[in-house]
Amino acid sequence: MSLSSIKSFSLELDGPADAAFTVGEAVSGQVVLELRRDTRVESMKVQGRGVATAHWLENRGMNSVYNDYTSKITYFRKRQHLIRDNGEATVLHAGRHEFPFSFQLPEETLVTSFEGKHGSIRYWVKVKLHRPWSTVRKLKKEFTVIEPIDINTPTLLAPQAGTKDKMARAWYRNFGQVSVTAKIDRKGYTPGEVIPVFAEFDNSTSRSIVPRAFITQTQTFIARGTMKQKRSVVATLCGDIVGAKSRETWHGRAIKIPPVGPSILQCRIIKVEYLLKVCVDVPGTSKLCLELPLVIGTIPLHPFGSRTSSISSHYSVNLEWLRMAIPEQPEPPPDYSSVVTEEEAEQRNHAAAPQPADDLSGILERPLMAFVQEFRFRPPPVYSEIDPNPQPINMRPRCMTY
Template sequence: MPSVSSFSIAYETLNPSGTFSEGDIITGNVNLVLAKETKVQSLFIKAKGDADVRWTRKHGDRTHTYSAHRRYFKVKQFLIPEDSGEVVLPQGAHVYKFNFKLPPEGMPSSFRGVHGKIVYKLEAKLSRSWRMDSSAENEINFVSKTFPNFHSIMSQQVGSTNKEMGIFSKGHVNMDVIVNKMAYAPGEAVMITANINNSSSSEMTPKFKIKQDIVYRASGDTKHESNTVVKVAKNSVKPRTQESMNCSLQIPSDQIPTIHNCEIISVEYQLKVYLDISFSFDPEVVFPVVVLPPGFQYDGAMGPHPFGPTGGPSASDFPPPASAMGPYPSLPHSGSYGYPGLATSPVKPNNPPMYPGPPGVYPPQPAHMTGPYTNPVPLMPSPYGSPFSSSSSNSVLHPPPTAPELYRSPAPSAPQVQPPPSTQFPSAPNYPSSLMMKTDFLSQSDESPPAYSLLFPPPPAERSDAK
């Protein structure tokens, strides 16, 4: 009667899809059921990830085998140490808990193909004296969330083609194609718009196809595998006509995600939009397509959560970068003077938290103001003209604000200096000065007296009579 009745591994899932990604923690149990008391030397569990490819190719009379292997990680944890000697376990069920943290580096997603595979799994081994080792394993569905230039693959794609017709037709054909983006999750639809200008004498059929290309690499050789994921044909375009048509291609919900970070296995997708023309080469536009892993979350503003400190929640003690704190992370009085709260300092034992202030009682200041007082700077010319312009007769000059009485210093009085009588002229000729009134111009016969109009300008009625 065998001593080990059952030996298995169970782990807790983190999401409904049951997938794990870079940096996740795998927590589970090793379950051991003994039919009788048993002596055990060691019990351990390990987690590892490996990629393998293998295929054969015949060269003449010889058959050559191509193979390659890549190890991405391997961690091991002892549940019963080796150096503890033989441990006697009683009859019944025994449960050993474990946890592993997956490496944060980018690793390829799980994959199984015709000529290769990428497998992540847990392996447990029970060693006993003079007995065969008992082993158990359980695979992990790993999906990689490492996609370089993620914002670019979420952008719109545009392409065009132009073809001159051959012997059996005259004219030319032009096609412009717009695709809403490059990256799609399983179950999502690829939205395509094609503008076709058929200036030829041939009838043509627009067709849309998504193709999967798998490449295995080993020892300088490659093995290719191609599959059509989905294909749609539209109504034909008549000669000498223009048409604009939309097409939707849905990615299957169980589609394998794109694999771009494995040296020996790659999985890529292409969208091919072409015009099927009889007796002629088909003009086509080809776009790359990225199939994301299931359950992948994307934030349109900041990008996918696994990348960068501005994505999801972080356990880091360092503050977020400047891009996450707004355009003015160093402005004082955040939340005061009408500004909204921009950022707060990280909470530390000796640094109390800073809360945004109440709504400002002062009106909001322009972006170039940093102090609590407003000193307006004219950024654009006034539509009513400058207040300092002499050409405006309605301009009113306000004196600059004076300091309070507490800080006003008395100005020293300057001595009044009167100019000589011969050089003094009235600044405002409304009333004659007392000095001019005392001068007798009729008694000065040697020189002509000054003109009267210079000293006393006549009213408008007298000017018109003089003319």
Template sequence: MFEKTFKDFNINFNALNESNTFSSGELVTGQVSFELSKLTKIRAITICLKGKADVHWSSGSGKKKRTYYAKIDLLNLKSVILQEGAVGRETIVPPGRHVYPFSCQLPHGNFPSSFRGPHGQVLYNLTVAIDRPWHITKDFVTQMNFVHHVASNQPELMASLSGSNSMSVCSLSCTSGQITMTASIEKKGFLRGETIRIFCDFGNASSRTVTPKAKLKQKQKYFSREGIQRRLFVKNLNSVTGLPISAHSSETNAEMLLNIPADSTLTISNCSLLQVHYEIELSLCLRASPNLIMLFPIVLCDLPLHPHYLG
């Protein structure tokens, strides 16, 4: 059996950064290592780096149930680590520990970041195949974490966002009172793990107590290949609740801090089958009435933004 001959098989990448991620145009290098228990003939050791995106979901039930599936290939790169000799003979490898370096040049391109969701994924896998005479080829697969660098020199990512909203609330005597909010955030582009500062002014002319709340929401959109059918999945990543604002009062120069989880997926807008977007939902909540809501779309990047990029 393969496991009796090959032991302690490992595929290791040479890290280019602390997060061990790779991006388009970079050179992927690493080592394949294993222990041989006996003299072994090997015809070839090859690597294949593949990237793909696929989506899948179902709707309806019974006879009306329909299943949607689509897949696109992003990358397909192949390289040889060890191959047959010049006369077509197998390589005879002695027992013991063996390490083989490998390298693979990623092409320049607009490839989406790695992602896994309930209805789809973007995966980049490195497969090492060992071909021996009179044996079925054995494959070893490991995932590579790919990151798409959002252009950090986009002025819109550094621009502040602001807005306001209001609505009238009817009390028991049907005398309406208005609640208002005006809010802003410093910029549109953020890093994972960063804290979003939301500056708010709240006004409550109603007879009820209202409570401000901010949520960080992730919206995952999945599309069939034709783009006609789609599936939406919304996930709340974090929230913060402010101090209640009593009736006929206001809260000015309030600040709400909303943390972005460090393990959040980057924004994905460059894939035809799935998209990942983020928004801040700021609301004033009150009983027995719809909430007053304001939305701020934001972008999660992996590179810091600096004001001088605007010049």
């Protein structure tokens, strides 16, 4: 049988092209086969898979031998026969044939789809068509899976704060102490939100300092007990110069989260983590950096989730007045090397094995799409201690006397 008997062979998934799935949902579609004439088919099957893979090569010696570091985790594997192999070929008549299929994603946690420099988390549907005395025809189509991360939880709604100080020295001379205190209203955010940064910079030195804030992304890949990391700066905020023997305060300076992918914390071989770094550049000495952990979620903050978090919730949602502080064309983020202190760099060099230098330009290999789950129910009404519909005084019941 010649290949010309097949006019077209395609795989179509139901729903929009950019649809995202989550745990327990059904992935459905159809395989469309158009034939010019009657064709014998042995079997046709569709397979759904989800796999996380980490892989890189390293050359640790002067020779040309490379060590292969590979690890893999299969999250699900399902198969469905569209035409079963019963020992005899099935004859399909000329024309158009549609074979629907559907399978359900596991109820267990599925990690968000991801593409990185040293690994990926991919989900796909593959179809194989077997015919007598012919090569196997294959089709493959990837789809996106999103792990729901609801930031409306006590852990992610908790404020994050810290203090750090350092004695500025150059050679044998002390210039004085620099201290940084910073706070953000919560740990969890979604892409597109603005983080109000509250900070205080106390400059007791004889030199001027420059405060800055960064949002950094760290991709961690693990294989054969070895770790590989890639760090990028995804957003930056530069403050005003703080003169010698003076103090500067940030009353909610705004730094906006760009459209980055959500945090990945549940995968054993690939992790994506975020930090807010509040740093001070001191001329003539190393940087002082304070780190506050961030979790980028997929389910946005509910403005009326609870009364206890009403202050932080309303402050984070009603930020119209802060939009004027966000430039229309923000300056490009700096290199990650400009954010890391010398002590941190030295500790990481001793902790990790020698590795080729990564490109820390702040530009990711492929843009990561962040999908935000929409609310399907109306939010509950706002609680109020004042009766919105008071009765007139003459309509109120009076006490009866006898």
